Amino acid sequence: EVQVLLYGGTFPLLRPSRDCLEPLGDAFKPLLNAGNVDYALGSGIGFAMAWLCAGVPLNCPLLKPKLLLYEEAANRFQRPTFEWSVSSVRQLVLNLQKSPTNPTELKGDAFDEGSVLSTLDGNSRSMTLRDTSTLRLFLALIFLDKGCMVEMLGMLSNFAKPDVLTSRTYLRFLVIGLAGFEMGRENKDRSLIKLATKCLAYFKTLAKIGSLSATPIxxxxxxxxxxxxxxxDKAISLCREARLIHFEAMACERCGLFLEGKKHIDAANEYITTAFWLYSDWGATSKKSSMVQKYSFLKGSSRGSHTAQS
Structure with missing residues (x-):
């Protein structure tokens, strides 16, 4: 139990989420064998969220079996909210690896948000909606779906406060911060700017005390x-140093779009091409496909100097 509390809550406030994966993964079976089902499943949710924050490749052979193991245990012990927390993450991974009609919807082989939410009410529905909206906002930021960003920001406006799982908090605050500033500026919505500023302040406080996990974010x-x-460039460099390949890709594409707006086309294309190969290294096949459709110059792109992260 202490291991789950430490690596799910305290440790990732200062250390990289990547360093929490093994301890959280190792805690599951001993806790389950001891009959401590909720802590065991909590370690599984912590593992899934830490994975999303860490930037470990989506096609790593460890990920899918782990998620399925947690889902099966949650189903066996009749903990549906735990099961949905993990299956929604697995659906996000599928959306990034395959090419669904709408990649920002959580509806597929692993999870159907609409069906799940229709069975819930009260606090269970509120917490599930918080988590699914976070995942959908993450997808909206990756796929540049502005309509979904605005919709999910509305869902998450009351959830800009930390919870017991630090990686879950980090991901939620990251996506609210990014989308809040982007959509707040574009739509001249001060309430979104205020919401995003609150999330930025959270990471600023941690960065000031030397948090390795919070500083790049x-x-x-x-x-x-x-x-x-x-x-x-500073954000990209820090994400690269921290091996946050997915956040580096997101930052590169945004820098490219910023430079494109300034008519610096050659530089813009270079950043976007870098983002393309970073998404490739992360295993986000559907994002790669959408980028080829959006940016015609990528159709003949070769790897060149765009090297993979280890």
Missing amino acids: YYFIKAVSSPSRSSY
């Missing part, structure tokens, strides 16, 4: 809040 949101090539 802080500078990424900060770059989106006040875009410039230099601010994006």
